[in-house]
Amino acid sequence: MTGVALNVHQLHIFYTVAERGSFSAAAQALHMTQPAVTMQVQALEERFGTKLLNRTTKKLELTEAGHMLLPQARKAVELMRDTDVMMAKYIEDLKGRLQFAASLTIGEYVLPRLLGAFLRRFPEVSVDMKVMNTTEIIDAVAHQGLDFGIIEAPCDVPGFDAQPVMDDELMLVVPKDHPFASFDEIGLDAVIREPMVLREKGSGTRQIMEEELHRHGVKESELRVVSEFGSTGAVKSAVEAGLGLSILSVWTLKHEISLGLLKPVKITGVSFRRQIFAVRLKSSILPMPAAALLHELRELSHDQ
Structure with a gap:
């Protein structure tokens, strides 16, 4: 082993190559050229004086030394990540460009409000936020170089980590002149007799609603669904027009509630x-x- 100090950046590159299974995939994830990735792994091998990876035409395999180094490299990456998260609140002079994606409800209704406070605190940071569905977000983070994604459900995709970042609550929402609008709370039996306007099947909002109602013995077929829409904005407009009631995120209702157009009502x-x-x-x-x-x-999000 040489006397050169251990390079944590090289450990990160080695770990990424091992996790991604190829130099080209690692280069894409790290925003580096493939020769640069190869050179850094070779430098790490020279430091330890042993091969870490066996390169064949068909696949990449860890050597015995590589298998021994991998968990240590993982710890180094996690330590760097945790340190950045811990120190983030103390950094006042941030600069740079953020590229990330968010699901429809979060991207349209939640993040614009919260990003305003963040960008006022860090005016030298610019934001590029894409709005897409969860499947597209996972693909974009994996292959298009986005820093992260914000989604409405846990992610169990191999190679990905998901951490809770904020809480949300869905509530029954009714138009201002509906009889339910005079109540703060209404029974479930009364709700399921009403016409409903819902987000499309497969949306995070629809999934949460169906799962909770199922826990209370209500099947989807028992609901009087008169319309389905692919956006929360369309659902809100339909409810406001009296087409039916809906169940939506409270994050999405702040504007209409403040204007007295819609009323959130708790279901007992x-x-x-x-x-x-x-x-x-x-x-x-x-x-x-x-x-x-x-x-x-x-x-x-905890202060809202």
């Missing part, structure tokens, strides 16, 4: 609560602006 004994998750590649290290943003989202 029913709680549509969920967590919103930040997802990223396990092999990635968030840039400081990204770590700071996720910290701010956790803090700001």
